[in-house]
Amino acid sequence: MRQAGRYLPEYRQIRAKHDFLTMCKTPELASEVTVQPIDIIKTDAAILFSDILVIPEAMGMRLDVIESKGPVFDVPIRSLEQIENLQTDGLIERLDYVMQAVKMTKEKLNNRIPLIGFSGSPWTLAAYMVEGQGSKNFDVIKSFVYNESAAAHRLLQILADSVVEYLNAKIRHGCDAVQIFDTWASILSPHDFEEYSLKYIRYICEHLETNGAPVIVFAKGVSSYKNLADLKCDVLGVDWARNIGDVRREIGGVKALQGNLDPTVLFAPKEKIREETERVLRSYGKNAGHIFNLGHGITPKTPVENTQYFVECVKELSAKYHED
């Protein structure tokens, strides 16, 4: 829900005619819904319409996106044999539809604003691939990493290499920045986060050929940012549960921070939207290095006019926090 304007009537009109994966796989449609919110909401960056699970799908896992249930893999990964059978050769060729969507979006944007491409982190991708779908307790993926540790690390390494290839290709095809989402960072204890997630994010950051494109790492719900501060990336995403000023102090200001308004504030009256926007700006404080954003994806039923008002507030209120 974070990318494109899935809460927009203009999006839903297109979505009514095509299923979700078809939209991801059709560059004309993906690029169209990517640029939709730019004119309507007036954000100052676009994020490519896609899904993190196109990578495992291109590795041969059959994926269904069921509206009420979210993504479901028919045959989840449960063994080393299945992992070794994942089709990694020719992966980027099979994901060429994403690259064509990048090119088409760049043409439609015509250099008005930058385009962000994204990928799931290896841990978050593995969690979906092993669970087979969303989960409450994530006991299947955790049992897997604890009991089949070698197989789990093999899967995570395959995914890390694939994400490097994938994001490098996105950058080559025109993405101006890339973001790595670790949506399920929060379900790991600090020690397991280091072992099963951060290690592979670090690997990706070190192997990207960015050609100057900024790299954003968003590890949702992580309890400490200290361990993220030495990543070879430019920006850390901060979810809304944290005070962004505290995070800035915690990492000693070594990275730019992106965040972190609670997305549900967009359901509030205008005064509250304005007040909470200013609270985030004030919390971060003066000087460069703050990219204003929601602290997570936008919620489906968000009123469009509130989103428009929020962007206006950011533009107006942030002026006084800009570096002199």
Next chain:
Amino acid sequence: MRQAGRYLPEYRQIRAKHDFLTMCKTPELASEVTVQPIDIIKTDAAILFSDILVIPEAMGMRLDVIESKGPVFDVPIRSLEQIENLQTDGLIERLDYVMQAVKMTKEKLNNRIPLIGFSGSPWTLAAYMVEGQGSKNFDVIKSFVYNESAAAHRLLQILADSVVEYLNAKIRHGCDAVQIFDTWASILSPHDFEEYSLKYIRYICEHLETNGAPVIVFAKGVSSYKNLADLKCDVLGVDWARNIGDVRREIGGVKALQGNLDPTVLFAPKEKIREETERVLRSYGKNAGHIFNLGHGITPKTPVENTQYFVECVKELSAKYHED
């Protein structure tokens, strides 16, 4: 899932014959499943089998507990009128089945180990009452508090007063300690957590007649413990996403801490269970003030023998961390 042994075959045998609410409402059954894990798992405290939603149910909200979906309220709270119609008079009388379960459990325990009683926090109760069921984004409760702020605060205050009455009654009937669960603390930004949740937890702590019974506050997923350090309570629960030693330092050791092994570690091989148990002990460090616990409720399919082994590990490994 946190209380009683819902993962035990002995529990499931009883559950097969009675629906969940009937078990909560039948002191004989509730007390029986409360003491079940004591002999099997050998924990050193019992926690009363019940559900946080018995309070709104006793206020007149019809509650169904649907196995696959969790608890569902037929008619969620959406207006001040509904809030004013909640039946708070005679609440504790209608919850007398809980008090009888406390008494019966105390008899069955026969002073072997202490009994913990619990309640949901006002915020967590309100979230269920307004959403009507579990939620992904909690946009309904958040829209409600943002748009109907006065009504929301009225509801939270009614709940705070009811929780005080309820926990006081539990203590009077024999509970040796009480715990307040704020399961949904994590969905609030730090500022909103203070306004909609912590304020009411503080009120409860200040109004309890504990008669010496320790009070435990567990605010799951809260990003900072500093603001909890001045609560009039004895223990803070820590979920597994945090390093418990960091939390101890953050609050300057002014409270005992309860936690915080990742419950899914109980799906791991024995070596990992032992290693992670020791990691938590080492993280907290020496001296008094640590109550070992899981960092959240036990997961349904947890193998019983792993849970037994975990308790053995805690007892064995914690000895060297005890205060000299």
